[in-house]
Amino acid sequence: MSNPIIIGNWKMNGLINETKHIVSTLLTYTKKHQNFAKTILCPPFTQLQLVKEMIKNSPLGLGAQDCHYANKGAHTGDISPAILQDIGVNYVILGHSERRKDHHESNQLVLKKTVAAQNNGLLPIVCIGETQQERNANNQESIVEVQLKGSLPEQFDGLVAYEPIWAIGTGLTANNEQITEMIQFIRKKLVAQYGENGKKISILYGGSVKPDNVKDIYAIPELSGVLVGGVSIIPKDFIKLIDIAQEFIRS
Numbered sequence: 001m002s003n004p005i006i007i008g009n010w011k012m013n014g015l016i017n018e019t020k021h022i023v024s025t026l027l028t029y030t031k032k033h034q035n036f037a038k039t040i041l042c043p044p045f046t047q048l049q050l051v052k053e054m055i056k057n058s059p060l061g062l063g064a065q066d067c068h069y070a071n072k073g074a075h076t077g078d079i080s081p082a083i084l085q086d087i088g089v090n091y092v093i094l095g096h097s098e099r100r101k102d103h104h105e106s107n108q109l110v111l112k113k114t115v116a117a118q119n120n121g122l123l124p125i126v127c128i129g130e131t132q133q134e135r136n137a138n139n140q141e142s143i144v145e146v147q148l149k150g151s152l153p154e155q156f157d158g159l160v161a162y163e164p165i166w167a168i169g170t171g172l173t174a175n176n177e178q179i180t181e182m183i184q185f186i187r188k189k190l191v192a193q194y195g196e197n198g199k200k201i202s203i204l205y206g207g208s209v210k211p212d213n214v215k216d217i218y219a220i221p222e223l224s225g226v227l228v229g230g231v232s233i234i235p236k237d238f239i240k241l242i243d244i245a246q247e248f249i250r251s
C-alpha cells in the first residue's frame with residue numbers, strides 16, 4: 001500500500017470533553033509531523049461542528065457516519081447530505097454493518113444514500129462484508145458481490161470498505177490471506193462494473209484494526225487504507241496507526 005488513508009469511525013462515542021481530548025491529541029501530533037497518512041475523523045453528528053472548528057487549518061479530514069437520501073424534508077431524526085455538506089463534511093460512511101443490522105438498511109437504501117451523497121459533493125465510503133455464518137459456509141464472495149452490485153450506483157465516486165462483520169469489534173482480524181483474497185475479488189468486480197475507473201476506486205479494510213496488526217494490513221498491495229472503530233477513540237493508539245503508516249508513504 002502507498003499513501004494509506006486512515007478513517008476513524010467513532011460510532012456512538014464522543015462526549016464533548018472526550019471529543020476535545022481526542023482531537024487536540026491528534027492535532028498535537030499533526031503539528032509535529034509532515035506528510036503523514038490522510039486521516040479522516042467521523043464523530044457523531046452532534047460533534048461534527050466542534051470537530052470542524054478544531055481541525056480548521058489542519059490536514060485532518062471530516063466525515064459523517066450516515067446520511068439520509070433526501071436533501072431535506074419531513075424525516076424526523078435524520079440528517080441529509082445537504083446538511084452535512086453545508087457544515088463542511090467531506091466524507092460519509094454508508095451501509096455500515098451496524099446500520100444494516102440495527103436499522104435494517106438494505107442495499108437498495110444504501111444505493112439511494114450513495115447517490116444522494118455524491119450529488120451533494122460528499123465522498124461515500126460504502127461498507128460491505130460477510131457474517132461469520134456466511135464465511136463458514138464459504139459464501140463471502142457471493143454476499144459481497146450482491147452488496148457491491150446492490151449498493152453502488154452506475155457512476156461511483158467514492159471508496160469501498162471491506163469489513164467482515166465477524167471481525168468488527170470482536171478483536172478477531174481477518175488474516176492477510178483472507179483480506180487479500182477479498183480485496184482481489186472486490187477489485188475484479190469493480191473493474192467488471194466500471195472498467196478502467198474500477199481500478200482507481202480505493203478499497204479499505206475494517207475490522208479490529210490495531211497498532212499490533214496494522215503494519216501487516218498496510219502491506220497488502222491492493223489495499224488503500226483502513227476503517228477503524230474502537231481504536232479511533234483511543235488517541236494514543238490511533239496515533240500509532242498514523243505513525244506506522246509513515247513508512248508506507250511515497251513522497
Ligand code: PGA
Nearest residue numbers: 168169207208228229230
Ligand atoms: P472496529 O470497528 O475497528 O472496532 O472493529 C470497525 C468498524 O466498524 O468500522
